[in-house]
Amino acid sequence: MSLDGPTMDERVPRDFETLRATILDRRESLPKRIAQIAAYALDNPDDIAFGTAASIAASAGVQPSTLIRFAQQLGFDGFTSLQQVFRERLRERNSSYDERLQALRVKAEGGAGHRAIFDGFVAAASTSLNDISRTLDDAHLEDAISLLAKAQTIYVLAKRRSYPVASYIAYALGKLKIRNQLIESAAGLNAEMIAFATPADAVIAISFSPYAPATIEEARNISEQGVPIVAITDSSFSPLAQFARVWFEVAEADFAGFRSLSATMALAMALTVGVGEKRRDAGRKRKA
Amino acid sequence: MSLDGPTMDERVPRDFETLRATILDRRESLPKRIAQIAAYALDNPDDIAFGTAASIAASAGVQPSTLIRFAQQLGFDGFTSLQQVFRERLRERNSSYDERLQALRVKAEGGAGHRAIFDGFVAAASTSLNDISRTLDDAHLEDAISLLAKAQTIYVLAKRRSYPVASYIAYALGKLKIRNQLIESAAGLNAEMIAFATPADAVIAISFSPYAPATIEEARNISEQGVPIVAITDSSFSPLAQFARVWFEVAEADFAGFRSLSATMALAMALTVGVGEKRRDAGRKRKA
DNA sequence: GGGAATATGAAATAATAATTCCAATCCATA
DNA sequence: TATGGATTGGAATTATTATTTCATATTCCC
Numbered sequence: 177m178s179l180d181g182p183t184m185d186e187r188v189p190r191d192f193e194t195l196r197a198t199i200l201d202r203r204e205s206l207p208k209r210i211a212q213i214a215a216y217a218l219d220n221p222d223d224i225a226f227g228t229a230a231s232i233a234a235s236a237g238v239q240p241s242t243l244i245r246f247a248q249q250l251g252f253d254g255f256t257s258l259q260q261v262f263r264e265r266l267r268e269r270n271s272s273y274d275e276r277l278q279a280l281r282v283k284a285e286g287g288a289g290h291r292a293i294f295d296g297f298v299a300a301a302s303t304s305l306n307d308i309s310r311t312l313d314d315a316h317l318e319d320a321i322s323l324l325a326k327a328q329t330i331y332v333l334a335k336r337r338s339y340p341v342a343s344y345i346a347y348a349l350g351k352l353k354i355r356n357q358l359i360e361s362a363a364g365l366n367a368e369m370i371a372f373a374t375p376a377d378a379v380i381a382i383s384f385s386p387y388a389p390a391t392i393e394e395a396r397n398i399s400e401q402g403v404p405i406v407a408i409t410d411s412s413f414s415p416l417a418q419f420a421r422v423w424f425e426v427a428e429a430d431f432a433g434f435r436s437l438s439a440t441m442a443l444a445m446a447l448t449v450g451v452g453e454k455r456r457d458a459g460r461k462r463k464a
Numbered sequence: 465m466s467l468d469g470p471t472m473d474e475r476v477p478r479d480f481e482t483l484r485a486t487i488l489d490r491r492e493s494l495p496k497r498i499a500q501i502a503a504y505a506l507d508n509p510d511d512i513a514f515g516t517a518a519s520i521a522a523s524a525g526v527q528p529s530t531l532i533r534f535a536q537q538l539g540f541d542g543f544t545s546l547q548q549v550f551r552e553r554l555r556e557r558n559s560s561y562d563e564r565l566q567a568l569r570v571k572a573e574g575g576a577g578h579r580a581i582f583d584g585f586v587a588a589a590s591t592s593l594n595d596i597s598r599t600l601d602d603a604h605l606e607d608a609i610s611l612l613a614k615a616q617t618i619y620v621l622a623k624r625r626s627y628p629v630a631s632y633i634a635y636a637l638g639k640l641k642i643r644n645q646l647i648e649s650a651a652g653l654n655a656e657m658i659a660f661a662t663p664a665d666a667v668i669a670i671s672f673s674p675y676a677p678a679t680i681e682e683a684r685n686i687s688e689q690g691v692p693i694v695a696i697t698d699s700s701f702s703p704l705a706q707f708a709r710v711w712f713e714v715a716e717a718d719f720a721g722f723r724s725l726s727a728t729m730a731l732a733m734a735l736t737v738g739v740g741e742k743r744r745d746a747g748r749k750r751k752a
Numbered sequence: 753g754g755g756a757a758t759a760t761g762a763a764a765t766a767a768t769a770a771t772t773c774c775a776a777t778c779c780a781t782a
Numbered sequence: 783t784a785t786g787g788a789t790t791g792g793a794a795t796t797a798t799t800a801t802t803t804c805a806t807a808t809t810c811c812c
Contacts (some may be wrong), residue, residue: 209760238760240799241802254801256801267514289602293738297729298730301589308621317578317582337632338619340632340635343628433639434733436729438729441585441724442586445585445697446719449581450581450582453578494789495788496778496790497789497790527791528792542771
């Protein structure tokens, strides 16, 4: 029995890393059941954070009292205070990513030097990816892919800032052997090109504010011919939205006056590869 | 009083985002104290996850019973089940950034459906951004920007998969009023275009394995004319590296056979805007 | 192999926390 | 301004959960 007063020799681990180290350190010398719960704790820290003493003990295959003895051996005065450490860990880790992004952004805004510019663009891209990952509507995605998979030719329509995305879509469709036509302005023959499109075809149109007038005009014309349009744009007020059969709202973060394209790119690739898969599946079914 | 049976009309939010949306949606119509705790909940989700009804109520300045009424209004049968949602959120977000990515990747690999494809591309893009953020060499960035800032005309050279990046660079340089020439193959006049370049100009060349032969060939020719090259490529064995005055190694993650472009894009934008800034500074100094 | 020290299991107990209930208050409407 | 309904506060009640206790088992040393 040890009756040392309120100030004990052994320091109680206050943060998770210290705790982890302490456990690992003593691992050898722990009694069987205590070691069992120690291993469980390091393997399933989330369960310790949220579970009740009884539920955790059951999962780990020990008695609740063992769990408490484990906590006491580590210097805590009970399970509850041990649990605090595991909860604190979640609190901190949770914010770590956003904080890192925030730090990057602050550095980019405040800092001088060109590294700051680079960090700014990375932060903008990360933010955009994060956003779209949260907000993308699965049903829209399915609709858009079905629509495009049925098309004889997929026309790809985008100007200026959105043009790189269009050119990547065209490249990817080509690699997947899906017939497509990029509508670019070089030769000034857009109107003629568009005239070939029929309701059996489909369009992917991409435009962000300020909407390139040519893109809008061409989208209007082509939709009047009955060609279904899948639009990627930045708000429900976008003129593109009104012509589109399916449309996606993509909010890209910007930096130094240039918006990121990463979220749009990810969506564009998902559409392209999705169409490729859908066609392959349909092909297989037809053969079988 | 509503005595509707076990199947109630209103769906109980099962995940945090739905819950958040529901709260925001009803915000107007909520009674004062309930609204108070609603605001608190959205502002301090961690506290809801970890606190007790009493402690949370005290922090939010209401009675515990109000907290329970709030939960019930949302369709939960008590505070405890509301709290589950807040805990689940932490479990999922818990993941340090890498773990979250891992989750996304697992979802993309395991999951069927087109959402999985989308998640895969988002994961690839995030990974790439993460990598480049860690590995980019500040000194290289400075060197490249200095080199490009001195150029009379910046030639931009990329084919196939890298072409979208080149077109974005050209767009951005244009917006910044920096003279540039995109070398595309449409008219088959690349050789002639390249012949105009002099050592007072500079080139940004982008190529990834499998390196487009045309890009390599053109890079060789232009470097033999003494025009300095900044290259973005994917390994030190890249044929581009040997012609380049400065070169960046960018490792893009891939998914479904298509590599991400997000890291390359971020670097490209940093170069572009960096050059813009450098020229503006130089201009100011010359005037002063 | 015997005995002391240590570890474990299971149930009793104490504590803490969620929920309910009812009276008081507020608010809209006639 | 009176009245009914909704909202709120606070204490009582019920539930859940952590902790303690003690009997039993195991281990280690002489």
